[in-house]
Amino acid sequence: MANSIFVIALAISFALVLIWGFIALPGERWQIMAAVPQIKTPDGRWTGINLTYYGFFNAMAYSAAVAMVFLLLGSIQVPKSAVFTIVTALLALCMPASRLVAKWVERKSYTFTVAGASFIGIVAAPWMIFFLNSAMEKFLLPSLPVLPALAAFSIAYALGEGLGRLACVSFGCCYGKALSDCQPVLRKIFSGYTFTFWGKTKKVAYAGGLEGQKVFPIQAVTSCLYVAVGLAGIVLFLTSHFLAAFLLPLLGTQAWRSISELLRFDYRGSGKVTRYQFMSIFSMLYALCLPLLIKTPAIPPPEILTGLRVLWHPGMILFLQTLWVAVLFYTGRSMVTGSILTFHVHEDRI
Numbered sequence: 086m087a088n089s090i091f092v093i094a095l096a097i098s099f100a101l102v103l104i105w106g107f108i109a110l111p112g113e114r115w116q117i118m119a120a121v122p123q124i125k126t127p128d129g130r131w132t133g134i135n136l137t138y139y140g141f142f143n144a145m146a147y148s149a150a151v152a153m154v155f156l157l158l159g160s161i162q163v164p165k166s167a168v169f170t171i172v173t174a175l176l177a178l179c180m181p182a183s184r185l186v187a188k189w190v191e192r193k194s195y196t197f198t199v200a201g202a203s204f205i206g207i208v209a210a211p212w213m214i215f216f217l218n219s220a221m222e223k224f225l226l227p228s229l230p231v232l233p234a235l236a237a238f239s240i241a242y243a244l245g246e247g248l249g250r251l252a253c254v255s256f257g258c259c260y261g262k263a264l265s266d267c268q269p270v271l272r273k274i275f276s277g278y279t280f281t282f283w284g285k286t287k288k289v290a291y292a293g294g295l296e297g298q299k300v301f302p303i304q305a306v307t308s309c310l311y312v313a314v315g316l317a318g319i320v321l322f323l324t325s326h327f328l329a330a331f332l333l334p335l336l337g338t339q340a341w342r343s344i345s346e347l348l349r350f351d352y353r354g355s356g357k358v359t360r361y362q363f364m365s366i367f368s369m370l371y372a373l374c375l376p377l378l379i380k381t382p383a384i385p386p387p388e389i390l391t392g393l394r395v396l397w398h399p400g401m402i403l404f405l406q407t408l409w410v411a412v413l414f415y416t417g418r419s420m421v422t423g424s425i426l427t428f429h430v431h432e433d434r435i
Contacts, residue, residue, distance in 0.1 A: 088323040091389045092316060099248070099312045106251040107305050110138070113284035115255050118417070120424040133424035140417015142252035144409045150245030151176075152396055152405055157237040157322055158229075159395030160387040167221065167229050169404075174213055175238075176408075179206045180415065196258075196421075199246055204364040207335070210238055211375055232381045233322070236330035240318035243334035247311030250304045252416075254280070257287025261301030262350045271301065271348075278302055286422045293350055303348050310341050323387045328376055335372045339365040 109115055118141055120133035151172055158168050179202040186201025211231065218228035253259040264272055264279050279299035282289045290296035314337035321330035343365040395401065 088387070088389045091393075092319055092323070095319070096316055099244075099316075102248070103251070103305075103308050103312065106142075106254055107280075107302070107308075110251060110254040111257070111280050111282045113287075116257070116284055116287055117419075117422070117424070120426055122426050126425075129427070131426040131428075133426045135419040135422050135424050136413070136417050137256060137419050137422075138417075139252040139256040139258075139419075140413045140415075142255060143249055143416040144412040146245045146249030146252070147176075147412045148405050148409045149248055150241040151408060153241040153244055154237045155395050155401065156389070156392035157240065157319070157387070158234060158392075160323070160389050160392035161230070161233055161384050162391065163229060163234070164227050165395060165401075167217070167227060171210075171214060171217055171229060171234065174217075175206055175210060178209055178213075179203070180412075182206075183416075198361075199249065201361070201364070203242060203246070203338075204368055206238070206242070207368045208371065211235060211378070230382060230384055231379045232327045232331060232376070233384060235375070235379075236318065236322050236327045239331045239334040240315050240322060243311045243315035243318060243338050246338065247308045247315060250308040250311070253304045257282045257284070257289035258351065259304055259349065260289040260293055260295065260351055261303035261348050263295055264299040264301055266350075267301055267348070275301060278305070280305070288351070288421075295350070300350070301348055303345055307341065307345060311338055314338060323389060325384065325386060327381065327384070331376075332372060336369055339368045339372075 115138055117135050118138050119136040121136065122131040123134050124132045126132065154172055155165065155168055159165070182205040183198055183202035184196070186198050186205065188196075189201075214229050214231050214234055218231070221228045250259070260282070261280070264275065267275075280302045281299055282296055284290060285296065287296065289300065311334075314334045318330045318334040321327075321333065343362045346359050346362050
């Protein structure tokens, strides 16, 4: 009963957040969250660094994904120390990769790619777990069950990126084609469900020239699909179907990533088939081969209340808060927009 209530409550929470985001975030006011003064100019004004809602929603996505890993693995009584070790190792690898892969594929130094970061994580995660288990066995410490751990990461990734697509809606990046350029069947289906972005500093405006135009809501479709397969993965995990819980979210997200490239208008690198599509196809084939290398020991039935108790700990709360702040400042400091600030005194309030 507790498992069912948890999944239903999570689904409702995601639905409310996503619906609000799809309605509000294309607006101009939801791009820049704050501007911090940096350098004073000779005329008395200040140049500023912009903190964006892109960083805010990315921070939410990373924190939610990491919390989900701890919750799911905690539900089968995996030690927190082992989960913490593998999570921090993957974060240390994937967060820089999100910028480095974008620089390699798109030749841009001031952008991020979740596709690149997820590809690196998918490839590296099994071997990092194998290495961690080997090291822990030498010290007679409990190891990670490989398949449930991969399932937890697969689910967390799907939910995290599903939520994180709100960052793209806010910044106007990863945008779709103008609806008028889509196939007639898509124009008919999505005629009442488009995005219209406003604001000269949104990427869809300065890079795509599509401000004020109806565009295919690729970010919304991606969010809904990823959250759906993530929730399905949780159901499978909580019923001990760990292989299906691993494959469904991963294959679902990577298949859609490959298809969705055809509906996007932002620059994705040269070539008719993008490098991101190759990464997605390789990830699916790689994932299908992994179960051949994995032996799963007996695992206790997952209990969601046990996992929730893992999260309800001061150390865990502080860790997630620290991660949230780190991701906010890493991804939220805008390198492609700037600001000019002035300050004054309200004379009537002195």
